[in-house]
Amino acid sequence: METTQEKIMPHKLSIIKEITAFVKDVITWSLSGGLAYQIYLCILAALMVLGVYAYFVQLRVGMAATNMSDIVSWGFYIANFTFLVGVAAAAVMIILPSYIFKDKDLHKVVIIGECVAIGALVMCLMFVFVDLGAPWNAWHMMPIIGLFNWPTSLLTWDVLVLNGYLVLNLLVPAYILYCHYYHRKPKDKLYLPLVFISIFWAFGIHLVTAFLYQGLPARPFWNNPLMGPRFLASAFAAGPALIIIVLVIIQSTTSFRVEDQVFNKIRRISVVAGIINLIMLFSEVFKEFYLPTHHSQPAIYLYFGLKGHTALVPWIWTAIVMNVIGTLTMAFNPGKNNPKVLVPACILLFLGIWIEKGIGLIVPGLVPSPLGEVVNYAPSWVEVSITIGILALGIFVVSLLLKPALMIEQQYEAGE
């Protein structure tokens, strides 16, 4: 019956019908689940509502609702943005081996990496948006209808690469899932070129974001050629660590099984990047403290405090301890393949880099000010609430994408 219908129907129409059925099922599957899943989604939604409320407060009061100032002109939002660009870029560490080196183990979880990247990108774009003082003018930055200062302004580069990476990361998995949904083999010719582009693009998004800071001679703490490479190393350590955590959560809450060698492979990627990251950190610290110059002031402020202002000191040392313990445990601990050791190590590494590449990177770039003034900064409740809302949105997006994606993959594998 169906086959005859397909024959009669013009080809184009059948594709539209196929896509509608696919989209319909994806939406249904992403929203349906047990009670626990529904409660989980509701909690995330509640946190998002908190974020929206705080954002309205910020719109009403102005950016004065934040604790930022002319000295600390970027704060919690941009800190989280910077870190999450790394998480988004890190998906490439799974994509590269699975599509290019045809690694069968990693190929099974590549979709998870891609979904995490999409969630991270959504959060990045939201963080930039909520940081705008005049968001109603955001269209001024759109090419053609606004004035897009490209290629001069690094910020326009960042807008381009982040949106481009989001599109790439939506297109490839959508196409593959669409094929798998109909139990077809995806055509290499159609998606592999995009995969190649997305690999270069992933390095691009993090390098461009680093250049955003690195290109400012006014800020000696940022104006450092190691910034770009270090961004990559820390991202390729934190991102895979996050994917391990996500995999463990998926395995314990769904019927999706991940084999042990997958964890082992991702752990190795994270460890190598983590060690390179520590070497670079050591190199930076050496430069700042062997013969401290006037340009070492921000680093002194960060690690030891300056003129009695020590707000960042406990944070950065916590971050470094977490970073070192996390990396070393994942590298040398005999129980490193045991989830009971691996997961806490991943959490330590992830949080350590979050602090260090977030607030520990942004605030010392701005303090002391170009006039040598030192102030402390801690986010206001509005900033914290909006941040929580955006993080909830990111987790929400990842969950809604992962649920149908994993169902389709499981069905496809069962049918194979």
Place this chain on the structure above:
Amino acid sequence: MDPRKNKICQKPQEKDCQQTKQRGRREFLKGAARVAAFGGAAMLAGCGGSMLGSKEELSLRWKEYFKKHYSLMTQEEKDETVRRLEQLAKIKKNVNVQMSSAPPIDGVLFGYAFNVTRCEGYMECVAACVKENNLDRKSNMQYIRIFEMEHGQLTPEVGNAKFYHQVPVEDHFYMGVQCNHCQNAPCVKACPTKATWQEPDGIVVVDYDWCIGCRYCIAACPYYGRRFNWNDPVVPKDEMTKKQHYLGNRMRGRGQMEKCTFCIQRSRAGRLPACVEACPTGARVFGNLLDPDSEIRFVLKHKKVFRWKEDLGTDPKFWYFVD
């Protein structure tokens, strides 16, 4: 063509030649812009509550919202927006503002010099600047910072900007810091929307209404020359300077960047900036760098001048000198 004119200022002429050809496309894009911006207009309405004004105010605000970048406007369009802003000031605050859109004068490049020996830290310049430029009284915004320095120091970073005592203090000297109007300005390079640029007379300006408030320019500025409106700026009606310029001291809104403009509303009308006029010791010198007989040229030729953070290659038009 005058080589000093920078690119962005030539654009309107180029655009005019192609105008007829591009009309169709432009109309379409305008429509697209409107759709995209509608959400923004809705946001403004949602947060300000001020959109609930009269029909006239609404129409003025609507036109203001969809206007072009200042440097792409024809002179008629500039006149229109200036008139609209005057009307809005009348409706909203009942103030009679006279706003100018005076263009740069040919053969003028402004420069500034600060006499480190003469300044005694009275801060008259700061007060005059706040008054003249309608700076926000709520957040106590100031474009000029004065640093009290001990002998042996010669860079404001090590000085003290928070002195609350009688001046001058013996064995101390004073150094003023404000926007350096760099010829090679990092803030101009950083701006993603070209909302800040250098005018042909050397003044680095901001189109307040084009700024999206990303604050990348603050991060890029090595002189702490830029200020952000974290809240809605407040200026008491009777203290407001009514003679304004579109690129200068007109009222800004929250979420917009602003900065010293060498008092563009005064300097383009042949007057001295408020800080120069107010200085009781004559420590501030301002003038046309292209006029060989100007005081600023005299200072540059005969005094020992230096610039701050010369190593950054920003090429400031703000010099310090000693007597």
